[in-house]
Amino acid sequence: MAGIWVFAEDYEHNLELIQGGTELAQKLASKIVVILPHNAGNDEKAHDCIARGADEILYLPPLAEDEDFMACIPLIVAEVLQEKPDVFLIGSSLRGKELAARIAARLNTGLCSDCISLELSADDQSLIMERLIFGGAAVQRVSIPTRPQMATIPPRLFSPAAVQEGRTGNIRELPPAPPSKVKILGKKTRTHEAAALTEARILLCVGRGVEKEEDLTLVRELADLLGAEIGCTRPISDEMHWLPEECCIGLSGIQVKPELYIGIGVSGQIQHITGIRDARIICSINNDENAPIFAVSDYAIQGDLYKVLPLIIEGLKK
Amino acid sequence: MPRIIACYKWVVDEAYIRTDSSPELDLEYADKKMSDYDRNAIEEAIQLYEKYGGSVAAITVGHPYDTKGVKDALSRGPEKAYFINDPSFENLEPAQTAAILADVITAKTEYDLIICGEGSSDLYAQQVGPRLAELLDIPCVTMVSKIDLAGEQLIAERKADDGIETVSLSLPALLTVLPDINSPRIPGLRDTLAASKKPVIEIVKDELSGNFAPCLQVLASFKANMERNGQKLSDEAADIAFLLDTLQSKGIIARGVK
Ligand SMILES: Cc1cc2nc3c(=O)[nH]c(=O)nc-3n(C[C@H](O)[C@H](O)[C@H](O)COP(=O)(O)OP(=O)(O)OC[C@H]3O[C@@H](n4cnc5c(N)ncnc54)[C@H](O)[C@@H]3O)c2cc1C
Numbered sequence: 001m002a003g004i005w006v007f008a009e010d011y012e013h014n015l016e017l018i019q020g021g022t023e024l025a026q027k028l029a030s031k032i033v034v035i036l037p038h039n040a041g042n043d044e045k046a047h048d049c050i051a052r053g054a055d056e057i058l059y060l061p062p063l064a065e066d067e068d069f070m071a072c073i074p075l076i077v078a079e080v081l082q083e084k085p086d087v088f089l090i091g092s093s094l095r096g097k098e099l100a101a102r103i104a105a106r107l108n109t110g111l112c113s114d115c116i117s118l119e120l121s122a123d124d125q126s127l128i129m130e131r132l133i134f135g136g137a138a139v140q141r142v143s144i145p146t147r148p149q150m151a152t153i154p155p156r157l158f159s160p161a162a163v164q165e166g167r168t169g170n171i172r173e174l175p176p177a178p179p180s181k182v183k184i185l186g187k188k189t190r191t192h193e194a195a196a197l198t199e200a201r202i203l204l205c206v207g208r209g210v211e212k213e214e215d216l217t218l219v220r221e222l223a224d225l226l227g228a229e230i231g232c233t234r235p236i237s238d239e240m241h242w243l244p245e246e247c248c249i250g251l252s253g254i255q256v257k258p259e260l261y262i263g264i265g266v267s268g269q270i271q272h273i274t275g276i277r278d279a280r281i282i283c284s285i286n287n288d289e290n291a292p293i294f295a296v297s298d299y300a301i302q303g304d305l306y307k308v309l310p311l312i313i314e315g316l317k318k
Numbered sequence: 319m320p321r322i323i324a325c326y327k328w329v330v331d332e333a334y335i336r337t338d339s340s341p342e343l344d345l346e347y348a349d350k351k352m353s354d355y356d357r358n359a360i361e362e363a364i365q366l367y368e369k370y371g372g373s374v375a376a377i378t379v380g381h382p383y384d385t386k387g388v389k390d391a392l393s394r395g396p397e398k399a400y401f402i403n404d405p406s407f408e409n410l411e412p413a414q415t416a417a418i419l420a421d422v423i424t425a426k427t428e429y430d431l432i433i434c435g436e437g438s439s440d441l442y443a444q445q446v447g448p449r450l451a452e453l454l455d456i457p458c459v460t461m462v463s464k465i466d467l468a469g470e471q472l473i474a475e476r477k478a479d480d481g482i483e484t485v486s487l488s489l490p491a492l493l494t495v496l497p498d499i500n501s502p503r504i505p506g507l508r509d510t511l512a513a514s515k516k517p518v519i520e521i522v523k524d525e526l527s528g529n530f531a532p533c534l535q536v537l538a539s540f541k542a543n544m545e546r547n548g549q550k551l552s553d554e555a556a557d558i559a560f561l562l563d564t565l566q567s568k569g570i571i572a573r574g575v576k
Contacts, residue, residue, distance in 0.1 A: 093479045104449065113441075113443040132442075135439065136542060137335040140539045143535050144533060183486050190480070246479075270335070281568075301553060315555075
């Protein structure tokens with residue numbers, strides 16, 4: 001019984017991969033193996049995963065504080081070579097993507113990065129997957145002739161697996177990891193707020209057209225009136241650092257699906273637009289009549305945002 | 319003094335792909351460009367060279383007609399370029415690109431540090447860097463926003479979903495860099511002229527050893543349709559009032575809340 005293996009850094013994401021794996025496993029008559037971080041003597045999560053569809057849990061060994069997470073790679077590779085799973089799905093966090101590429105290289109197998117859809121081919125039960133290319137302007141459909149078939153899966157592609165009655169499974173611990181060549185000297189942790197954005201009903205997006213950081217107060221005032229969340233383009237979060245990086249919408253950020261998206265001084269480069277393709281209504285404010293965002297907008301306001309925002313705010317207060 | 323190799327990809331400029339409703343992905347008239355984040359990779363190599371000395375070479379795998387890309391790369395500062403080319407090296411998947419690079423880097427170069435962009439503008443699979451590191455069996459850190467060298471030790475800041483990690487590793491090593499690590503300089507006329515005098519080491523398929531079969535098969539590519547039938551509005555009060563009325567009638571916004 002060939003296996004379907006899943007791993008995600010984030011526990012919620014992991015439950016989504018179990019769901020994705022289960023959908024495949026039913027058709028492939030395969031078992032689900034879940035890789036979890038070290039349990040520290042608490043098996044609650046392992047039992048939860050089993051209840052939600054896992055047949056086997058593989059615990060990663062504990063890592064010293066200065067050890068890089070990637071120290072686990074040789075252990076996972078050794079297990080895969082032994083157990084020969086058919087499919088290996090990895091959550092596409094930043095670490096997850098590095099981990100997946102490095103494991104795939106060692107196994108000399110194919111990897112579909114940031115897979116947005118997967119199904120089984122009718123003739124040979126192999127995976128047919130889709131991913132975005134050219135910043136989201138096009139879609140590529142791929143298959144993997146080698147085994148395991150690997151893919152990194154973004155959050156929320158599947159809903160979390162539900163708890164079922166009376167399920168059982170094995171729990172196993174992997175041997176200690178060899179010392180890693182990369183040592184962690186320090187860590188600045190930050191809190192994740194992306195959930196608010198991905199669930200937002202109304203979303204305002206700040207782009208480079210907003211001149212100064214102080215001008216965010218204008219955007220915040222509008223957000224308060226609308227009960228909206230505020231996201232941004234990559235330059236705003238990653239270069240200007242006006243908003244946290246998890247607020248970046250698009251190819252290298254998050255995918256959103258609000259009822260209403262308002263782009264404020266956003267040019268609409270494809271890498272950004274691909275993150276808002278599922279928005280119900282796209283409204284954009286831009287003073288350049290040729291801004292690409294206008295072609296993908298339901299309401300295209302050509303004008304200066306410093307004139308338009310106060311008008312909207314005034315109009316809402318009426 | 320570090321011998322640095324910067325990897326780059328000469329890609330189809332996605333700005334030439336129209337977001338209209340026809341499903342065909344027609345790249346015939348598309349221009350090519352230096353993959354956006356590979357500019358940061360080359361720039362970082364040059365900045366490290368300016369700080370610590372050593373040398374910088376650029377390397378790419380592509381089609382023989384991508385010579386414009388070699389010039390572009392050299393105009394950004396590297397002293398020489400390795401141009402691995404073959405008509406069949408046009409649409410490689412990441413595992414193939416990494417295997418070919420590993421083969422040539424092992425056989426033909428000496429290096430302390432390899433720098434790649436975090437992902438290419440066309441495929442953005444983010445695989446070539448980490449795969450290459452595994453094939454060369456050297457330490458790897460992806461998503462790096464800061465690099466310092468102290469002898470054989472390298473200190474880097476790496477972005478992860480839960481924060482920024484400061485890590486240390488010893489050379490030789492491979493890093494992939496984020497766009498915020500630097501602002502790539504724009505090559506001037508003088509840089510372009512200088513580039514045409516720099517050595518280009520061409521490597522053809524016959525010189526490679528190994529099996530570069532794809533592990534990922536492309537079954538189809540088609541355009542994503544994102545165009546919407548937009549209504550054009552001005553920045554006049556009447557148009558804004560119309561917009562708010564429409565959104566309210568659709569039940570999306572509420573008015574007079576405060
Ligand atoms: C591999 C890759 C991945 C990427 N991933 C992402 C991603 O996930 N998310 C993302 O956002 N970007 C991403 N990018 C970057 C993307 O290509 C664009 O550079 C970015 O989205 C542009 O941001 P912007 O619209 O804020 O800025 P700009 O493109 O600079 O646009 C600013 C706009 O504001 C308008 N403007 C200026 N002043 C005013 C005013 N007073 N009133 C009204 N309008 C005004 C201008 O006309 C202009 O259209 C990625 C790029 C690459 C290569």
